[in-house]
Amino acid sequence: MICIEELSFLYPDRTKAIDGISLTLRKGSATGIAGANGAGKSTLVNHLNGYYLAQQGTISIDGVMISKKNLDQIHKMVGLVFQNPDDQLFTARLYDDIAFGLENLGISPASVSAIVEETLRQLNLWELRDKPPSHLSQGEKRFAAFATVLAMKPEVIVMDEPTSDLDPKNRRKLITLINSLDTTTITVSHDLDFIWDTCQEVCIMNKGRIAAVGPAKEILSNKELLESNNLELPLRLQ
Numbered sequence: 001m002i003c004i005e006e007l008s009f010l011y012p013d014r015t016k017a018i019d020g021i022s023l024t025l026r027k028g029s030a031t032g033i034a035g036a037n038g039a040g041k042s043t044l045v046n047h048l049n050g051y052y053l054a055q056q057g058t059i060s061i062d063g064v065m066i067s068k069k070n071l072d073q074i075h076k077m078v079g080l081v082f083q084n085p086d087d088q089l090f091t092a093r094l095y096d097d098i099a100f101g102l103e104n105l106g107i108s109p110a111s112v113s114a115i116v117e118e119t120l121r122q123l124n125l126w127e128l129r130d131k132p133p134s135h136l137s138q139g140e141k142r143f144a145a146f147a148t149v150l151a152m153k154p155e156v157i158v159m160d161e162p163t164s165d166l167d168p169k170n171r172r173k174l175i176t177l178i179n180s181l182d183t184t185t186i187t188v189s190h191d192l193d194f195i196w197d198t199c200q201e202v203c204i205m206n207k208g209r210i211a212a213v214g215p216a217k218e219i220l221s222n223k224e225l226l227e228s229n230n231l232e233l234p235l236r237l238q
């Protein structure tokens with residue numbers, strides 16, 4: 001359902017962040033993306049909801065080719081949780097950040113309130129609803145950014161480093177929550193134990209290319225493969 005073909009991307013300073021990636025992800029699948037700092041993970045996933053547009057190659061979601069013209073449709077289908085929560089939260093009140101996208105969809109005010117409350121309660125953020133997002137702790141911001149996407153109930157959820165700043169209990173909570181979703185998920189993470197717990201497939205990136213793709217437990221237990229891509233075994237296997 002997600003089909004990436006021959007994607008390449010050059011930043012204005014001529015850094016080639018993505019270098020000819022092709023990848024197909026099944027509907028309903030949960031895929032982890034791992035790779036060293038600078039491997040191109042964020043650049044790749046920022047293409048999946050049209051935040052970056054393909055310079056070379058194509059990406060289609062459920063047969064819809066992402067282009068400037070259909071970004072509204074793509075935004076409904078694919079929710080992206082940015083690596084930096086400050087890129088996601090922009091209103092003066094947490095509640096409004098969650099309501100914003102729903103209101104834009106033309107959902108009735110009563111339904112918007114119900115969905116916002118449900119989502120905030122689900123992530124233990126309800127008590128914080130009147131706070132400006134800039135006054136939240138790092139972990140709270142991380143959950144708040146996730147809430148803005150979860151509330152929209154997209155078919156595809158893309159998360160870039162969702163566990164950074166989370167305490168062990170909230171990390172565990174996120175694992176349970178992600179495993180309860182029936183959406184297609186794509187998770188970028190340096191936390192290979194988190195990928196182990198939430199993904200069936202893994203893609204290893206190295207210097208803008210895909211170094212390996214396959215079943216999560218197989219790839220994540222291949223010490224040689226991980227080390228040759230500057231990664232280490234998940235903690236549970238060390």
Ligand SMILES: Nc1ncnc2c1ncn2[C@@H]1O[C@H](COP(=O)(O)OP(=O)(O)OP(=O)(O)O)[C@@H](O)[C@H]1O
Nearest residue numbers: 011013015017035036037038039040041042043044
């Ligand atoms: N705005 C930018 N302008 C120029 N180069 C950039 C920009 N953003 C990223 N890059 C470069 O593109 C490459 C890929 O960066 P990217 O952020 O996609 O890596 P990443 O795999 O997400 O790394 P990390 O694990 O540190 O988040 C890096 O070499 C980086 O220096």
Ligand SMILES: [Mg+2]
Nearest residue numbers: 041042043083
């Ligand atoms: Mg990144």
